[in-house]
Amino acid sequence: MKILLEHANVPGIKTYEVYRQNGGYRSVEKAIKSMTPDEVVEQVKASGLRGRGGAGFPTGLKWSFIDKKSGKPRHLVCNADESEPGTFKDRYLMEYIPHLLIEGMITSSYALGCNLSYIYIRGEYMWVFRILEKAIKEAYAAGWLGKNILGSGYDLDLHVHCGAGAYICGEETALIESLEGKRGNPRIKPPFPAVSGLWSNPTVVNNVESISAVPWIVNNTGEEYAKIGIGRSTGTKLISASGHIKNPGVYEIELGLSVDEFMNSDQYLGGMMDDRPLKALVPGGSSVPILPANLIFKNAEGGDRLMSYESLSEGGFQSGSMLGSGGFIVYNDTTCIVRNTWNFSRFYHHESCGQCSPCREGTGWMEKVLHRIETGHGREEDIELLWDIQRKIEGNTICPLGDAAAWPVAAAIRHFREEFEYHVRFPEKIKNRDHFVAEPFEKVRHLVAKQEI
Amino acid sequence: MEISNAKQVINIDAQLMERINELLSHYPADKKKSALLPVLHEVQDAHDNWLSIELQDKVAEILEIKPIEVYEVVSFYTMYNQKPIGKYMFEFCRTSCCAIRGAENLMDYTCEKLGIKEGETTPDGMFTVVGVECLGACGYAPMMQLGDYYKENLTKEKVDQIIEDCRNGKVNLH
């Protein structure tokens, strides 16, 4: 079942003509000609579509919060600041089918009553920025954007705005600040963007993938969309797969597919690279807890683990993780978990905006401690110290970056504590090596096993 | 904040001004500041890929904002360079997904080949090598950014080829 990537392989789908020939912009026609804005919102609500950016908040519900009473102009902003390590799905969508996003933006803007909307794309995707600019020009020329669209009296201006290298701008209020030409410091909520967002106007910020799903929902009704998937995880999801696997890349899956099938079938990832054993998995981008091999295909109770919001988080943080943004990172036994955790910590330290104290000071501290352990200068008490720092950051910050920095560290200590102990106790064995372990941890595990007499 | 004493020739020509005005037209007339990020990109591209204080002041003047508002923004975002850099900047992603596929080793190889350390520029001003955080190409690791484009699924041979192409002026940056 493919919804977003249905026409991805059609030659020339990047251009307006080919996209239109393949049924593009039908949702705009249908919505503007035969539906009221509220009816579109209802369809999206009925679809059960959940925000694809990571948090999984129902899109229709988010839309219904937008303040229509104040009479202020409203804005829809598409969050294309995809920067979560492990995630590269939005880029794929925008690079290969740019008009799908534009179609989604028009239909969604119509539903929300916005006359000025933006796509905020990360600055590094400069060539994608140019692709989108070109596609928007084509859409203007064909009359899908501008004044009086399809003679309905509805006006919409859509522009693409580029960031300049800041992970934090993926947070919706930081994104809005950045779009206003300021530093990407997240705002304090409330007020939520739905009430006071871009230039203090009511604003909705949605992920690229969420918006790209809207045309299908409008064309085929929300009920049809809700039939796809499993339980409250409706529809399809793009998964960006990377790491030690045979076929890395972007895949569209129906939610509810088993992790085992996704990992090992030739249709998808095709199993492990070089057939080395699987060691760990990060199922939803770097911010979500890492899972050890024994909790990947089965949850703690022995049930099958599925690719869905609910199944991946079964067991809470004790034995589960999250679907997040769908950044599926697979690690084999040559990976050093401590080094990898340090790598993530370095990322969050580098990307912290520095506005609130727990995150500004805590992320740097964690990186330093992890670096010390990784380079063989760790002390036994450092593991407790790390645990304590992450605990003190989590939940105490303005925006979720603090949590995102804390969770990977917590999960690594929770599931791979022995590897940290090994680093502290056998510094000479881990010094002077690159990213990979000299010998897989399974071979040295006995060195840190608990001694029983 | 890094302040470079290097001199920069400021030249905002008609073509660049036209592009700036086009970008400004994307925002309401009283929200010129919103265009700051895209305008800085354009201005930087036209000025050897870096922004001196004088150039930042000039941007402030065009957008009718205070100079400090530009300094604050330039120093916050990693893509704006505050000092002169090499003509070809190799930005290697070194975050987890790339690192486990050998990005760090490849970066070491590149540095060795060019005879510089990470973060340095070759004496002839041609190449700069820096390690950066996730660029969103995790499935095509290891990779680097060169100008506006990504070079993906890199190997030592591919890096050699890219360096060769740069030397021969065969690489398009924008």
Place this chain on the structure above:
Amino acid sequence: MKVTIDGQEINVEPGTTILQAARMIGGESVPPAMCYYSKLKGSGGKCRCCLVEVSKGSEADPRPMPKLMASCVTGVMDGMEVKSISSERVLDARKSVTEFLLINHPLDCPICDQAGECDLQNLSFKHGSAKTRYIEERRRFEPENIGDKIQLHMNRCILCYRCVMTADQLTDNRVHGVVNRGDHAQISTCISKAIDNEFSGNMIDVCPVGALTDKTFRFKQRVWFNKPFNAHRDCDKCCGKTTLWMFGNEIQRVTARKDQYHEVEEFICNECRFDHKDVNDWVIEGPRKFEKDSVINQNNYTREIEPVKIDTEKNILLGRDKDRKKISMPAVPLKEKEEKVYKEGNV
């Protein structure tokens, strides 16, 4: 609207924040605030010192809020119940934030002009630990000269953004701001430009730590040796109401009048602050009173001081007790005779 904080009820206007409500009640339940400043629009929410637990959201929606909330930016709801010092979670969070703020803060209180009236000092007295777990090198910034009126010590800054807001809201030409990001974010003008306008001196008053201090008062006096007096003068630029910090008959420093939360009552201009150090320029109203437990009040030497006894032989020649113990390896049991000598010393 009725709100309950640590079991104390109060009725407040809609739009009041939890912190403001707590300040109306007063006492121990008032959360500490390092970045919030009631006179500055948009301040607060950044330092996370004032986190409180909302155990009941409101009468309409009684669910507790899952996360601790920054009390300075969270508005009260009717029937809200808040736990400040009665919650372990809150106290733990305050300890955590204090630790985070201190890991990179220099230990230079002995030479810092802010010492004695420093919010961070007060916070660490209350919630800090005597030991640090941070063994790495502390963060340091290059010194920057921002003119002859104000001294900037970036190493001490906690990035509360108050001075930036002051410059934004009191003047129309801000020249300094926060540059760089993450833990290298810093207050700077970037081009070492002097911050010089009619109201720039207020940045000194709003700074909760010793990052911005009065250059004309630098190293002149510990604040607790000064006697503060309320005074005023006719000023065409500001209210002219100030506090003079006297040493004998000399005016060593002029500041705005600060309330018990160390917020100025009214902002003053630079002329009043820097240019009138002669007693004849002022009408002195009388001594400025401070809360009983402030550092300034405790050390004003008006109370009786116990004479210091120095027992040279016992305390100095023998060395400190803990040093002696270190030398004599407590793990090895001493003989009876040795033990006696050890306890009494053999001087």
